[in-house]
Each structure stands twice: as structure tokens, then as C-alpha cells.
Amino acid sequence: MKFSYLFAKLIKKIHLPAIKNSYINKTAKVCSGSHVIESVIDSYSYVGNFSSVNNTYIGKFCSIADKCAIGGASHPLNWVSSSPVFHQGKNIMKKNFSHHDFNPYQKTTIGNDVWIGSNSLIKSGITIENGAVIGMGSIVTKNVGAYEIWAGNPAKLIRKRFSEGEINMLQNSKWWEWDEHTLAEKSKYFNDIEKFLERLGE
Helix, strand or coil: CHHHHHHHHHHHHHCCCEEECCEECCCCEECCCCEEECCEECCCCEECCCCEEECEEECCCCEECCCCEECCECCCCCCCCCCHHHECCCCCCCCCCCCECCCCECCEEECCCCEECCCCEECCCCEECCCCEECCCCEECCCECCCEEEEECCEEEEEECCCHHHHHHHHHHCHHHCCHHHHHHHHHHCCCHHHHHHCCCC
């Protein structure tokens, strides 16, 4: 039992994360085997094991589970071919028959305190707003509103986490921008939204 545990830990260490042209806050974490390219990951957010993040802004306190794919390249659908060898820029084949103007990388934006379940696919160019939850195995092709829960293939709105009034108060509080001292003080109310909202003005 002990040997298998140590072996599993060793294997995880071998699959180091790959980070290219990205900013990762010192309090954020990118786990084993994940790739982060041309992206920003803000404070106290993490990306789980074997996930890929491309051309994406990830806000604060986000939880990205294992084996998620966020962002990535798009392809021209109204051309003769969708292959990247027919537009400008480098590609995996290292060959360009033509150099037509096309930008395959659309910016994906993930707000603060977003939870994305394992094996989720997030289409490039969409926005997932603050406090949203994406169920495991979902394929998200549309923008997701604040504090909404989406799931499925394609993902659809299941319900909102809180009432409209509570959502507005949470949005206006911008608690994710508080300093660590304030977070430590106020976090004792984080398990009770009513108490938290009552004490916002204190």
C-alpha cells in the first residue's frame, strides 16, 4: 500500500506542468501535467491535473478540476478548408500553403470564484462570470452568467445558486478583492450567506 502511494506520487512529479507566456500569481497553483499558454491565473486559483488552458484570463479563487480543456484554437468554417495550413501563422505541420488572414485565438474569460468540474470543455471566446459552477463533463459553448450552475452536453442553465438580490449584493461586495486580513476576519461567515450579507457593512 505504501509503495503504491509513493509510486503514484513519483509519477505525478514526472508530469510537470508546462507554462508558456503566462502570468501565474504566487498564491495560485498549476498541478501535474497541465498546460497553461498565453494566460493569466490570479490569486488563490488552481488548475487541476492534466488540464489545458489557452489564451484565458482566470480570476481569483477559481477551482479548475482535472482534465479540463479551456480555450484553444478555432478554425475557419466558411473557407474551402478548416486546416491551419491555409492561413497565416505557425501550425503543428510547420507548413503553410497560403497565408490568409485569420486569428484562431479568441480570448476566454473566467471571472472570480468559478468552479469548473472535471472533464469539462470550455469553448474559446466565451465568458463565465463570477461565482458560476460548471458541472463535471460539461461542454460549454455559451456565456455563463454570475452565480449560475450549468451542466450537460451542450451545457445548459440548471439554476442560479442564490436569489437575484443575493447575487447583486455578492457582486457589489467584490469580496475577492479584499486584502487577506479582511478575508480572514470575514471568512467566518462564508458558510452562511445570510449572515455574510448582513455583516457586509460592518
